[in-house]
Amino acid sequence: MDDQDLSPGQRQKSSAILAATRTHFATRGFEPTKLSEVARDAGVAVGTIYLRYSSKAELLAELLAELLAGVEAAFYDAVGTGDIGATPFPERFALIASAVLETARAQPDLPALMALSAFAAPATATPKLAMIGVMEQQLREGIKTGALRPDVDAKLVAHMAHGMVESAMREIMANPTRAPQEIVQHSADAYARWLLAS
Amino acid sequence: MDDQDLSPGQRQKSSAILAATRTHFATRGFEPTKLSEVARDAGVAVGTIYLRYSSKAELLAELLAELLAGVEAAFYDAVGTGDIGATPFPERFALIASAVLETARAQPDLPALMALSAFAAPATATPKLAMIGVMEQQLREGIKTGALRPDVDAKLVAHMAHGMVESAMREIMANPTRAPQEIVQHSADAYARWLLAS
Amino acid sequence: MDDQDLSPGQRQKSSAILAATRTHFATRGFEPTKLSEVARDAGVAVGTIYLRYSSKAELLAELLAELLAGVEAAFYDAVGTGDIGATPFPERFALIASAVLETARAQPDLPALMALSAFAAPATATPKLAMIGVMEQQLREGIKTGALRPDVDAKLVAHMAHGMVESAMREIMANPTRAPQEIVQHSADAYARWLLAS
Amino acid sequence: MDDQDLSPGQRQKSSAILAATRTHFATRGFEPTKLSEVARDAGVAVGTIYLRYSSKAELLAELLAELLAGVEAAFYDAVGTGDIGATPFPERFALIASAVLETARAQPDLPALMALSAFAAPATATPKLAMIGVMEQQLREGIKTGALRPDVDAKLVAHMAHGMVESAMREIMANPTRAPQEIVQHSADAYARWLLAS
C-alpha cells in the first residue's frame, strides 16, 4: 500500500496490476471483473495482487484514490496553462471548457470507474469531482467582479455547465467523425451567452 | 415472452417479477442481484421466472425494453400537456426542461438501469434515450422557423441541453433542501440566452 | 438444520452427508477434509451440503451435537441393561466397564472427532463426556453405602478409571488378536481390588 | 538435516525454527500452522526453513523425532533418580507414577503433537511412547520376582496404568486447584492394591 520501500521491479508490477485492474473495472464493472484475468493481463500471478492489496475491494479503493489524485492534477494543469486568473471572461470560459474536455478525454473511463465506488473498501467515500468545485469558484469570482450575471446560483450552474460538457463529450466519443473542438466552441459560446453580465 | 395467451394471474405474476427485478437491478446492479431474492420479493418460485424469461440477461433485456417504452410515453405526456407545438420559444424551453425533469423524477432509477444494458441479452442494444431525440427535433424546428440561432449543431446542443438538466438533477437529488423548480428556471433561462435567435 | 419438514429423500441425504463428514473428519481432521470429497462420498453435490449447513464449521458443530446425543443415549442404554442400581459392587464394576467399552466400541472415532471441537461453530462448546459423570456418581453412591473405600477422591478416580479403559481400548484396537472381554475382566478386577472397602 | 557441519549460528537457527514450529503445531495443529508465521517467530526467513527441512511434513517429522528422544531421556532420568532397580515394589509404583507425571508435566504439549504424526513424512511412523514400554518391563520384572500378581497381562496393564495417570493428569490440568501429588498418591495406591501379589 505504501509506495515506499519498493524496488523498481515491484513498482512496475504494481503499476501493471493497477492498469489491468482499471481496464477491467471500467469495461466490465466490479463483480464481473475476475482477478485471475487481471493478473494474467498484468503479467503477474494472482497471489502477487494479494501481496499488495488485501482484497478486490481494496484494489478498487486504491485505484479510485490514485485516479482522483490524477484527475485533480490534470485539471489544474489544464486550467493553469492559460494563466486563467488574468484572462478576461469570455475567453476564460473557453479555457475552462477546454480543461474539462481535456481532463475527461484523458480519463474517459472515469465515470464508469467512479460509479463503482460503492464496492470500494469503506475508507474511500465518493469524493466530489474537483472540476465542479473549480468551476463554481470561477463563477463566484466572475460574479463578484461583475463580469458575470449575479442572478444565478453558482453551485447549480457549475453542475449544469459541467454536465453540458460531459454529455457533449459522450456524444463525441460515440461519434468519431466529430471534432472535439466543436465542444469547446459550443460550450464556450453557451457559457458566454448564458452567463455574461452584459 | 409473449404477452399473448396469458391468464390474468399469469400477467400479474409477470408484473411482480419485473417490478422486483427493477428494484434489485437498480439498487444493486446486475451481478449482485440474486434471482432467488427477486423471486421471493415477487412472491413466486425461482422456476417461475424461468418459465417467462430464459435467463437473467433476458430478464434484464425485457425490463429495459419495457422501461424505454414507458419513458418515451412519459416524456411525450409531459411535453404534450403544454401543447408544445403552439407555444412560442422562450416558454417552450421551460416546457421541455420541465418535461425532462418530470420524466427523470418519475424514473429516478433510470440511469442506474440503463447503465446495465451491457449485461442485457445481445438483442437489446443500448437505445438512445428518447428525450434527447425529442429535444433535437424541437431545436431543428426552432431553427427552421427562425426562432433559434442557426449557427449551432442541433444534435450536439440537444445532448448538451440534456446533460445540463441531468447534472442539475443529480445535484438536486443529493441536496434535499433545493427546490426542483430551480432547475426548470435555471435551465429555461440558460436555453433562452444561449439559443434564442435575437 | 431442523429435521422437521424434510421429505424422506432429504432426510436420507442429510444422513449421507453427516456420515461422509464423520468419516472424513475422523480420519483426516478438520482442515484436510475437503467438502468436495465429502459431497462425492455422500452422493450429493457440494451445493447440497450448503442447503443444510451454512459452513464447514457448522457442519462439524451439527455432527458433534448429534454424536454427543448418541453417546449419552448409548451409555445409558448399556448401563441400564444390567439394572445397575440393584447390582452389588464387585459385579457393578464389570457392568460399568462393559458399558464404557461398548460405548467406546460403538463410536471408536469419538475421541478424534471431539478433538475437533475447537473448529466447530461457536455454539458447540466441548461438553464433558457423560460417561465420566456417571462413573463419578456410581462411585459416590458406593462410598456412601460403605461398599467402596471412603479415602478416595470420587471425581479423580472417575477420570482415572475411565482413562484406564480408554487406554486399554486403544491397545485392543491396535492389536486385533486380543479379545475385548479381556478389558472388561482386567478393568473390573482392577476396580475391585483398588476400590472395594474391605 | 544433519546436525553435523553446522556453525553455532546455524545450529541456533535450527533450534529457533523447531521451537517456533513446536508452539504452532501444538497450539493450532498441522494445517492451520503457517510457515510464514513460524519463520517470523523463529526470526528467520521462510526460505531458511527450507534450507534445513524439505517440506512442512518433514519439519513435523523432525520435531517428533527430537521430541521422542527427549521424552525417553526425561522418563529415564525421572525414574532413574530413585535407583529404581533396588526399590521394593509398593514404593516402586510411586516412583513410576511420579516419573510418568513429571515427564507429562514437562511436555504438556506432547499429546497434541503426537496426534499430528499422521501428517508427518511417511518415514516417521507413530512411535510407541517409551513410558508404556518401561512400565511393561517393570511389571514383568515384578511378576517374575513374585512381587506382583502373575495373573495379569503385563502389556495390557501397562497401557491401563498409563491411561490412568494420563487421564488424571488432564483433570488436574483443567482444574488448577488440585495438587499434582494427588495423582501420584492415588496412582501408587491404585497400583499397589491392584497389582501387588499378596
Add this chain to the structure above:
DNA sequence: AATGAATGAGAGTTCATTCAT
C-alpha cells in the same frame, strides 16, 4: 547461506439454472 517476493494449485463458498414432483 539467507532472504522474501513471486507463484499457482486448490480450498470454501455462491448462485444461475434445471427438472422431478
Add this chain to the structure above:
DNA sequence: GATGAATGAACTCTCATTCAT
C-alpha cells in the same frame, strides 16, 4: 403451470514452495 431442492461451474482468497538476488 408452479415449485424449490439439487446441481456444479466459477469465483475470491490462502499459503506451501521456489528461486533470483
